[in-house]
Amino acid sequence: MKTKPELRWADGEIERYCVVCGRRGLQNQIALVEVNNQPPMRIARCRNCSSVLLDDPDPPVENIDYWNDYVEWIAGIEAIASFLTLVESAPGSRFLDVGCGFGFGLDLAQKTKGWEVLGVDPSIGARIGAQDLGVEIRIGQLGNNLVLDSTFDVILASEVLEHVLSPSDFLASVRSLLAHDGILVITTPNAKTVDPANLDVDVTMALAAGDHKFLVDAEQLEILLRKAGFEFIEIDTTGIGLIATATLTAVGQQKSLLGLGFKNIQVDEYLRDRGNSAPKGSGLAVGMWARLVQSEVSAGKIDEARQDMVRLADALENRYQIDLTRLDTIREMEDPPSVLVSVCYLAGFICFVHEKNLPRAAEYFNLSLNIEIVNETKNNKAGIHPSKLFVIQSLGHLALALAPTKPKGAKRALKRLDRLVAAKECPAEVAKDFRDRALAITPPHGPTYTRLRSGMRKIYIKSKHKKSK
Structure with a gap:
């Protein structure tokens, strides 16, 4: 079973040749990275040019x-x-x-x-x-x-x-x-x-x-x-x-x-053209429509995103026989395709913003998170994956979807965000923003409201203390 890499900062020195400047001999060890429960890989920094030096890469495996x-x-x-x-x-x-x-x-x-x-x-x-x-x-x-x-x-x-x-x-x-x-x-x-x-x-x-x-x-x-x-x-x-x-x-x-200046640009026209021309049932069709919906959601084009979500749903049904409206069947999948982490988040966001259907949105956000748990077991060896971004957004929006009627559920989602902050996998200011917004729509005076406000203050104090350093 593949697992995400575990990083531990370390010191000491190790023998390492720098391919950048040519220095040989002892270099400064700075970290250890454990991947897939294998012996940790040693990370060094060159004493001459400050380049980061890693153990020799594994032989490439076609996957x-x-x-x-x-x-x-x-x-x-x-x-x-x-x-x-x-x-x-x-x-x-x-x-x-x-x-x-x-x-x-x-x-x-x-x-x-x-x-x-x-x-x-x-x-x-x-x-x-x-x-x-x-x-x-x-x-x-x-x-x-x-x-x-x-x-x-x-x-x-x-x-x-x-x-x-x-x-x-x-x-x-x-x-x-x-x-x-x-x-x-x-x-x-x-x-x-x-x-x-x-x-x-x-x-x-x-x-x-x-x-x-x-x-x-x-x-x-x-x-x-x-x-x-x-x-x-x-x-x-x-x-x-x-x-x-x-x-x-x-x-x-x-x-x-x-x-x-370097700026990310939108490529919606290219994505749409490729989505329309891609063979039905192909990964290319799924990928183009999924990226287009994500781009439209990011740009606030929710009406366009709703229309293209229909095309994305068709592409998923043709490729994987998945019905996006049947969440129970998706939950039962033993090996769901990785792209569903993003697709379920996007479907939930559209329900949340456009349809104002908070219970349905919460179902999609939860499904995105559950699929990511399954997905981690087949993640690539270096842990390079965009899923963490969708995990953060799904947790935050799950809290917002639950806060008005199920504040205890919102609290649990925010606690999971806090754990990501503690693990240095989520910026503290992002978690604080979601907590602020959840607090604003949580029914006042209840115990959960009080705890949310207390948690918000703790995150604010930690974030402020970190910046003051």
């Missing part, structure tokens, strides 16, 4: 279940689209996506930018994506068993650097494929995320112990890029990661829009 989840909900299509907006390049530009995975970046570049696209990736997901999306992907690893005989105007290497054996060799290979006035967009987790001051869930996501080999900070990323021959470099932070553009010439640098 079709992971790729099903990736297509249906893990892949951050909006983020991928945002990376492409950092570049100003004309239609017809040659685009290479190194480590393209399923190929969503290629599909977006082809459909929204009009670029000529090529991907490189060794995974089974790339084979499936090439067929399902109709994009060209070369199966293999750049600079290893794969040679390309052309140059490219735009190269994307998103979340690839941290996996390679030699970052210098990898970037040199990328540079050799870049046109003289071309531009590289690269993203990678930020080594500075690995800090006790940050949420444990963010640290474990950045580390991805068992998958990643090392992490760099912005300074070391710039050094690596300059050593590879890039002259013009811009680097920004986004969430737990770094994003950079790098070029060989000033002409190439004029294509970079990173200086204007």
Whole structure:
């Protein structure tokens, strides 16, 4: 049974070679990460360049279940689209996506930018994506068993650097494929995320112990890029990661829009087109409609979300024979698809906001939480999964749905949120906001109201004390 990674901060020293700066010998041990009840993996920080160094990654294992989840909900299509907006390049530009995975970046570049696209990736997901999306992907690893005989105007290497054996060799290979006035967009987790001051869930996501080999900070990323021959470099932070553009010439640098700020963008039109064209009963159809409903809910477009939820329900019924209106049958499923964690939350939110059907909304939120409990047993080894975000939102909105009529149930939901705060898996201010809102709609003067208010004050005091430090 797979379990989420357990992080423990530690000290001491261990022998470790730094693939970033080349330092050999003893390094500072900073943490231990236990994954799937295996002996803990040791995390070190280089005494010379401060890069984070991990145990050698496990041999890659092709997992079709992971790729099903990736297509249906893990892949951050909006983020991928945002990376492409950092570049100003004309239609017809040659685009290479190194480590393209399923190929969503290629599909977006082809459909929204009009670029000529090529991907490189060794995974089974790339084979499936090439067929399902109709994009060209070369199966293999750049600079290893794969040679390309052309140059490219735009190269994307998103979340690839941290996996390679030699970052210098990898970037040199990328540079050799870049046109003289071309531009590289690269993203990678930020080594500075690995800090006790940050949420444990963010640290474990950045580390991805068992998958990643090392992490760099912005300074070391710039050094690596300059050593590879890039002259013009811009680097920004986004969430737990770094994003950079790098070029060989000033002409190439004029294509970079990173200086204007990195922003997530909406890709609703792309999602709708892909949802309509995807084969019935496919994971692609489920994934496109689920992401579109999520985007519409996030933007407050509840009427549109209700309409597209019907299409999502049809896609789920065609693929899994699931009737979203029959919650009892979903509860009885022994192996529910992972995407139901998000779908049930979204269905509950629509019931909560639009239909004002609080009991029904609470049922959906509870179902989302129960499916996540089942889902944790088949989570990927690094614990990288978007489900925690939906757990937080489902718990908070469950409290809001129950507070007017079942305040004790609301209290239990908020206590679970408090435990996530204590485990550094949920920001204290998020839990406090839900508690404030639940308190505002809880019938006054009862014992539960008093306890909610007391709990709210405790969270407020802890949060204020933490900020004062």
